[in-house]
Amino acid sequence: MRVSYNWLKQYIDPGVDAEEMGRLYTAAGLELDEIVSRCKDLQGVKVARVLSCEPVAGSDHLHLLSVDIADEAPLSIVCGAPNIAAGQIVPCATVGTVLPGDFEITARKTFGVMSCGMICSQKELGISEDHSGIWVLDAYFVGQEAPIGAELADALNLKDDVLVIELTPNRSDCMGMLNCAREAAALTGKKVKVPDLSYEELGPEAKEDISIRIEDYTLCPRYVGRIVKNVQIGPSPLWMQNYLLAAGMRPINNVVDISNFVMLEMNQPLHTFDYQQLRGKQIIVRGAKPGESMQTLDGKDHVFSGGEILICDAERPVCIGGVMGGMDTEVTEATTEILIEAAAFHPVSIRKASRKHGIPSEASQRFEKGIDIAACDLAARRAAQLMVQYCGAVADKGLVEDLAPVYADGFPQKEVRLRPERVNQILGTNYTVQEIREVMERLQFAVAEDGDVLVVAIPSYRQDIEIQEDLIEEVARLKGYELIPQTLPVNRSQAGRTEKQKLQLHVCKLCAALGLHEAVNYSFISPKDMDRMQLPAEDDWRRMLVIDNPLSEEQSVMRRSLLPGLFATAARNLSRRHLDLRFFETGAVFVPDQEKPSEIQPQEIQILAMVLGGAPNAAWYSKAQPYDFFTLKGILEALFQGLGLDSMSFRRASRPYLHPGRTAEIALDGQVIGVMGEVHPLVAEAYELTGVGRVLAAELELDKLLNAALERGNKAHDLPKYPASTRDIALIGPAAVPAAEIEAAIRSAGGDYLENVRLFDLYDKEPIPAGQRSLAFALQFRAEERTLTDSEVDAAFAAIVAAAEEKFSYKLR
């Protein structure tokens, strides 16, 4: 809302300057964005008269003017505006004037003639966007001597401060100047002067000229019409134009300007019809039928889908109620008789119609937020009064209206019961009943007492106040939020992270400690990501939750995997020449419901994902050793160990997006909790993750991991009391047997004293025969309660050798 301070002062003398008023508004919740000064910097722009106007030789559009600014001699000025003419009164920027945009006027030579000043358009003066020609001022000085040579800003009273206020949705009442003045009055303790709406009604009874019928009171609970005749279309008074310009609206003519002025003053949008174009002396308000159509005054044809509010005459729709008028009944230069409409419309219908037909306007915005139904006629009267005064109009007697039956006995007075002790209970303050009453009185809310309760009458323009808490806020903000104490509530709760929350935090810290950088990616991805991942058409991951109104296709589906995001992260880093790629991310994936994916909430599964690629940068002490499958596996093993989960197993598996020979499922006690592997070269290529060696990826279900860790957890072991015996064993056999299975066989054959088994060497070159390999394990034996004898260890060793031979044909090397 743009509040012209000059305009505001028509209703109240706030006794403070605009800046202070802005501060008061902000402190009360009407947040001041900025104060725009209008025409404060027009020093040197004078009211001038064009004495003569001759074409400049050699130019097709320039004129040489002789301009009187009541100086000793007239100024000689070259002007290129199409509408310049001798005799006009115009704004003249004299040499030395600095116009908006830091444009300094200097004397200069054009086509061989000196130009000492500039005749200005409204745009050049920063008054409006109008740059169609110079601003001709004659109309402002009709019937009076023009003050030639006077400062323009003073002569036309242009200097103003505009308070640009960001209104919260609940205070749409302040989209009307009068309500801004009421708010100012509550803040300053001054009184509001409500405009006098009296005028003479010299025409016939309005109801002889028009009848009004509402067919659907939900869509339109009230419709008021007033009629004025003998209207002379012309410019509106300068003061009104100034106010409209300050408010950001362009002056058009007296009728349109009055309609806009009243809307801005009273927050009641009006519509004006050319009465003579209305057929059958009739207004009918009804819902649109599907397929009906109408041309609006911007020349567009609209086909209605049904439900829009239509204002019709006896034969046809003439206006989309609250949104835009029709072409046929538009007020034009030729109009002499006008029907003024002041109505209340259903906010949701207006909202839908203005969205659907793409024409949000000052009027529709106000209807959407709700207007004061009790005040419709005040606005109609105000408009009629101004048209009588400024358009030479003759007003019909009285009004014509239709009104929802619930209002037949008048508009109900809203009352809210306020318990003063509740005010202090909610706010934590100690305001007295008297102080609370005073706030209500400053707001012009009438207060009656019912025992301990204050019964507060809410004026109809304050639609936002419905319950006691709304009044408590009024007390808080008018007394000042700065008076609210700062206390801490009594704490009655044991709090903290749950064990699982703690563990999840631990997982993230472990991942960072293991050298990975945590990334955060959007939860939505592109459906094309599933192509990049080389997933077959029937893959379940292609079944994703689809956003109805995405910002782009790239962000249109909810991810089933964190890997697309991490691949993109790695690729982006690679493109910036980061060649050591180590990332992890935790976050949700979304598994849509099988039956009704867009109606039933998806399963949200928390995932831990990792991506590795490239190599540590080469250094003086070593060459770059590229990351491979076992780098990532090592990180995972360290993570599992950190969570007390030593018995995690890795088994050959396959995924479409991973290397067919280098993929493992990660399982705990037979339950698969994730997958890891080398990224398929085609996937790496699709994500432009090439030229960096092998890329590795892992994804784990965080919940399963955390639950397993919670169940087992890290436990302390006593330090051993007796020494261990160590033996190395080298076994040779078929290379196809997984090392983990041989290790498992060793563990089970080794007996109770076998404490630890560690693979320390793998050899499959000469002289080992093709298809075979040698595995060397370090074995550690220990008894808890004594030192083992050599023969005990020998026996265990022999059992291990026998088992390896029997199960896998592995022989001692």
Added chain:
Amino acid sequence: MQEQLAAIEARALADIAAAQDAEKLNELRVAYLGKKGEITAVMKMMGKLSPEERPVLGALVNQTKDRVEGVIAERMAELKRLALDARLAAETIDVSLPGRKLGRGSRHILSIVKEQMEDIFINLGYSIAEGPQVELDYYNFEALNLPPEHPARDMQDSFYFSERMLLRTQTSSVQVRTMEAMGGKLPVKIISPGAVYRRDDDATHSPMFHQMEGLLIDENVTFADLNGTLLAFARQMFGEDREIRIRPSYFPFTEPSAEVDISCFNCGGAGCRLCKGSGWIEILGSGQVHPKVLQMSGYDSEKCSGFAFGMGIERVAMLKYAINDLRLMFDNDETFLESF
């Protein structure tokens, strides 16, 4: 004989001092103290002495032997030490060479700041509540006093899956779910951090961002308690000498509502570029829980009251760590990630 002994000793000591390695010392040991050594030879000549002289000379020979033995040991230690010193001297390195990189990882700044914020509220007695990101319209809007077509829904343009399901625009949905689950029990004291989504993408808005909301419902929880709680948060997050300022505002789910500013930690309130000259920085929205919200979730608004607040984790992180561009948060550039 005594003179002879003294001469041998003198020679031995000179030889030992001149010896440059362990081998030479061992040779000298054999030459002087071995079975055929010179001192041993003197011993063997004792038979020619008188019984009176014998013990005297015997003692003398033994003393000489011990002294030579001692000097050899000393020289041996000295040589070892010299050899060690020489080796260490040869091992001198360029200490200015860079260290072996351990490939340090990092947590995302949003995780770090989220944990800091959580810790502050945990210390004030709050628990952490979590909930779904794909949310029903009821929990995201309706139960928060935002019925369909409420104009304030425009404040939060949303991503929809259908009329009844959307990506949550605020973690307040978790508050509603928590209240429902608590079934009227007091106190409700939670924070709900998490990802939220709004249909906005420009220099200062990201379609996904993170919020932390807080909710306290108990008997006699006042607006003043909200004011004090947020002051405590501001001071722990941004420094002990911070002040806060509350201003009236509007949210459909709170009444009264307040916008909260903290005094600028960059200039201390004098006015600078960060606070756009005002001395204050807007940080969060808050208010007393609207009675309708309490009632819809099964709480009697006459018997209890509460407050709620919500703030952007990105905003807190950007302010605290002087991050100028929101986009950096989701760009995941290694250099940026590594700086925390």
